[in-house]
Amino acid sequence: MELSQRKEKILAAVVEHYIKTGEPVGSKLLQKDPEISVSSATIRNEMAELSSMGLLEQPHTSAGRIPTDEGYRYYVDHLMGVRQLDDADKRRIEAGISIRNASPENILKRANDFLADMTNCAAISTAPSGENVTIKRVEFVPVGTRTGMVVLLTSNGMIKSRVCRSDVDLNASVIEKFYNIVKTSFVGTELDAIDTATLQTLVASMGEDALTMIPLISTVSELASEAMEIPLMLGGQSNIFHYGDYGATAYELMDFLRRGEPLSKILTDNKKDLDVKIGSENKFKPLENSSVIMAQYDVGGENHGSIGIIGPTRIDYATLIPSVRYLTDMVGKILSQVLNED
Incomplete structure (x- = not known):
């Protein structure tokens, strides 16, 4: 046209x-x-x-x-003439999402909450995808004689933990054997490669140590499976009620946001560096009066996640698009630094 x-x-x-x-x-x-x-x-x-x-x-x-x-x-x-962020805007965003000694999930939560406050919209984000993600480290923290906490760290910075209980004493000898198994069979392995057949083969190779190791090995497998799930973070839902544009449909939109799964699909399906969906362009009916601005961040050149906002179609695109873009780029840089430090 x-x-x-x-x-x-x-x-x-x-x-x-x-x-x-x-x-x-x-x-x-x-x-x-x-x-x-x-x-x-x-x-x-x-x-x-x-x-x-x-x-x-x-x-x-x-x-x-x-x-x-x-x-x-x-x-x-x-x-539209996209407004260029000045140095003061950039410093405000950088200060708003900075957090010391934090896990990637906490960094994303901080960024999500700040984005909601800055834009007066609902903010959504996902952690880096689980594709090609490997196990970086596994730690065992004793809690009792037969109980301990297994902590798993992935290459995209996700940390998962779970209590493990055993029928035998988890003494120094058992823990040493566990770490040896972790080193040879789990560290560096992609999460989706840890399937039932792989575990069965591993357990069969343990001989008399199998019964002792099964609870620990199973816990590592469960944590790896959990780490493959891409968590969705949502903030600022109540901002929706600030806009008279929605009228009675605000409650339908709030219910849609609470469900989580459709939102997760919107973000994980996003393959563009920046994407703007306006009103009826959105797949889901509760979003037909909304615009969604999404940007993709990069971690270490491999893993990607998305951050976005949801507001009425009458949002200030010229101001919000560069703000979302810059915040998303900064999140990618911060997460990359955190992972390099680890």
Whole structure:
């Protein structure tokens, strides 16, 4: 679809006024815009044509126009001037997500909460994907004579732990054998390679130590399986109620956000560095009045996760897109540094 320069100026003005005020935009208001130096009648005709093209709509007969989802899409793709973050904005984001001596999950939670506060939207994020992730380290922390905590660290920084109970004493000799097995059979192994057949082969090779080792080995396997799951983090859901745009549908959206699984699919399906879904472009009906801005972060050049926001279609795209992008890039850098330190 191609628009004349005048139509583009009018469409951009309608979108920007509506984003700012939430009120339908009429020809008299646009006539005051120095960028649009034509009569009110000409503006009305152009707005009518933009409406027939599906880019504007008139909510009430006597009201002005508001953008449709297609109108927002044209604006974002062709007309929007993305605001460049200044040094103060960047420092504020960096300070907001910085946290000392934290696990990747805590870093992501901090970033998620800060993003929700900064944008006044609901914020969503996922940890780095479990694809090609290996076991980096396994530790055993004694708790009692026959009880201990098994802690697993993966190459993408996820830490999982679980209490393990045994029918025999977990003495120094048993723990030494366990560490030897971990070193030779688990460290450096991809998570999805630790399947039932692999464990059966491993146990069969242990001989008389098998019964002693099974609880410990099974715990490592369970933690590896848990680490493959990509956790979803959600924050700022109550921000949805700040927008009158949603009306009664706010409760439907809140219920959708609580369910988690559809959101996780949205983020894990995202393969773009930056993606903006507007209104009806979203797959799920509860998001038909929302826009979703998602960006992908990179950890160590291999593993990826996504961070995004959900707000009404009337969000300030020009400001929020660069903010989400910069925060996401910083999260990737921080996570990469944490993993290199480990």
